[in-house]
Amino acid sequence: MTTAIELRGLTRHYGRRRGIVDVSLDVDEGEVFGFLGPNGAGKTTTIRMLLGFMRPSAGSARVFGLDAWRDASALHSRLAYLSGEPVYLGELTAARLLDHLGGLRGLPRGSWRPLAERLDLDVTVQVRKLSRGNRQKVGVVQLFMGNEPLLIMDEPTTGLDPLMQRQFLGLIAEARAQGRTTFISSHNLQEVERSCDRVGIIREGRLVEIATVQSLLGEHWRSVNLVLNAPAPSGAFDLPNVRQVMSSGRDVHVMIRGDVNPFLRRLGALDVLDVAITTPDIEDVFYRFYEGDVAGSGGRAANGATGGSPAGVVPVPAGGVDRPVNGREEAGR
Amino acid sequence: MTVSTLLLELRRSRTLVVGMAVVTLAYGGIMGAMYPVLAENQALLDEYMKVFPKEFLLAFGMTGTLTDPGVFFTTYIASWLWPIIAAILAIIIGTRATAADAERGWVEQPLATPLRRTSLAIASILDQGIGLLVVALATVVGLLVVGLAVAAPFDAGRFLLAVPALVAFGAAIAGLTMLLAVLTLSRGRAAGIVAGLLIAMYLLNVVVQIQPDFEALGYLGLFHYLDTTETISAGTLPWGDLAVLAVIALVGWGLAVWRFRTRDLVV
Known part of the structure; x- marks a missing residue:
């Protein structure tokens, strides 16, 4: 299996402010990888460097073997991106906007139509007149309307209603079935739980855990x-x-x-x-990493960061968290 | 890809440019209609103008009699209206595809496609140039058409020579504005700096005309290179002034493209 995304010691500072520090991870082709963390943890910074919008202060980000900064334009022909709160040109109709973005990606006019019909999106309305949820639908359509082998999403289900979230997760499953790689940043554990093979957790700019979803939830109370x-x-x-x-x-x-x-x-x-x-929710999981007790679980990111357990907990059953050093183990789904 | 991006940028500018063109066309037309009245009352007008201080007259480009077509054009259009129009166009269009779109988050969408940053910046530059040309033409044509209709002694060829001068002046402002927009990725800051610079250059131009001792300083301001009185009176293109303005525009735009290509898109 080849590597779609390869981050090595990726570091970014904003002046004196911390962005991300020494983030290393690999995402295989065809994998759905969740990037979990609360607001300000460094998820968007990581994605911006993956997209070549920002230059790393140190380290490297490679996508399909291409340097994300230097080869950004070539790289962009192989990915589709959806930001958390996508901003579109309000004066355009959804159809005009999708045709424009599709054209930039080399897609024929109207290639968005089947997906728009499936999501019941009225493309004749100016984007500024759409509700937030419908604007998010426009984003979902533009994300999935092509056949790019890599999908990058930054908190993609923000603003989607539960029905739409379900459809969105279905689209991710279809993309996975097509062998496309997906990188999702999120602070929604349910979204990640339902869609991802593996999860990386970022805390205050540092990657503190990489695990399969099963092991992440399995080791939690x-x-x-x-x-x-x-x-x-x-x-x-x-x-x-x-x-x-x-x-x-x-x-x-x-x-x-x-x-x-x-x-x-x-x-x-x-x-x-x-x-x-009661299954654990995102707060429960983050609690582990935000209480400062991050040693001892055996969870280990590519840069050696380890996941941890709350004090006094019993050992995790065999197979729960043992992982190779690069954080990769067979996907549970 | 640049073509579709250019078409989109033109579409985004359409309301502003058409609106500006209609306003300047109407204003030019009104001024053209007024010209015969001024010509019939030249003596009275010259007497009236003596009321105003010299500095005031220079500030509005009144360096001769108002019935001289060149002075007339400079006084009513080139000295104050066009700098304002050009600054508005430059600030709104010249900052939009870079700073404003980065601030609002739109720029990430096209730039996450194979569209190159250079292509996006070039589309913006072409959009700025086309917008300036359309509004400059509307301004001059409005004045000319109505003026000729009321039998004003306007030489259409000479008046049209003012169009390149107006466009070059606007392009120089646009080049500087786009460079500042890319450097700051802030429409507000870029607009503020450009507005301040233009006001300073305008005042400098007035001071230089009042105080010949400071003449050398005049070369530092853009207004020194927009002499439509001379262009219309002489009936020749001011190649030297055009070259200076073009160099400023091209350097500004060129640096803006280079910086936009190499900088982080972080607001």
């Missing part, structure tokens, strides 16, 4: 609330990856991470009236 028909016997949930947080009569609250099967087998022996499992 899930909250389980149980209502039992009778109080649980002592030691009912004594498992290496389960932490009992609270037990009050028939109500039990436990935290679990990794393999849930042993826990479910124990649960099968009990008379359960109700169960509620």
Whole structure:
């Protein structure tokens, strides 16, 4: 498998301000890679250097073997880009705008039409008169209307309604099936969870983790609330990856991470009236990396950054987070 | 690719350029219609003009009798209206494809395609040049057509020689403006600096005409190279002035293209 994106020690400063520091990662061709981080972490800076809009202060960004800065124009014939809040020329109709951008990409006029119809986008309206969601649809159409082998998106689902988000994720899945590479920056874990093979987490400009989505979520604690028909016997949930947080009569609250099967087998022996499992959200995941405890999980980015676990947690089941040094492991999907 | 980008830029400029052209066409027409009235009352007018201080008259290019077609054109168009029109066009069009589009975020869309930054900048320059030419033509044609219709003794050929001078003057402003826009990637800052420079050069031009001791300083201002009185009176193109203005425009635009190609697109 060849490498589509190759970042090596990529660093960018804005004067004295930090942009990104020593970011190294590889994205394989055909892979869907999520780039997670809160606002200001350095996601957009990384993407701007990938697109050749900015020169790195140090390190390199190569896409399909081309230098992202020096060979930007040649590179742009092989990618499509969608920014988080795309700005379009409001005085143009969506059709005129899409024809213009398509023309710049060498696409025939109207090549956007099937996709626009599929997304129910009225292309006869001036862009300035479109709602935010519909403007975002214009962005989605222009992103997917070509056949470029690389798609780069900066927080692409901002402003999309849930139905549209689902369609968007479907389009990503189709792109993956076509063997196109996708690089998505996001702070929406659900979006990443549903669409990505691997995820890189950036914190304060540094890449702190690269992992498959499964391992990222698998190593995180899930909250389980149980209502039992009778109080649980002592030691009912004594498992290496389960932490009992609270037990009050028939109500039990436990935290679990990794393999849930042993826990479910124990649960099968009990008379359960109700169960509620809360999956981790982005705040939970970021908590790990933003509490400053980033050592020990074995997660490692290409530059050696390691992911971590909260204090006092039990070991992660085998296969959960063990990864090679370059952060790549077989995609789980 | 440059063609489609140029067409888009022209489309974006259409309202401004057509609006400006209509306004200057109408203004030129009104001035042309006024000319016979001025000519009939030349003696009274000359007497009236003595009321004003010399500095005031120089500021508006009144270096002779107002019924001289060259002085008439300079006084009512080239000395004040055209610099304002040219500055507006230069600032709005000359900063749009680079600084303004970078500030609003649009520039990332075309530049994420195979479109080269150089092509985008060149399309913008062509757009600026076409806009200036259209409005300059409208200004002169409005004056000429109505003036000739009311039997003003205008020589169409001589008046049309003013068009290259007006365009070159506007292009010089546009070149400087685009360079500042690319250097700052800020439409506001570029516009502010250009406006300040033009005001300073205008005042310098007035001072130099009042105080011959400062004549050498006059060469530093663009207004020194826009002498439509001489162009229309002599009936020849002011090649030297045109060359200076063209060099300023080309250097400004050239540096702007080079810097736009090599700089970070970070606002």
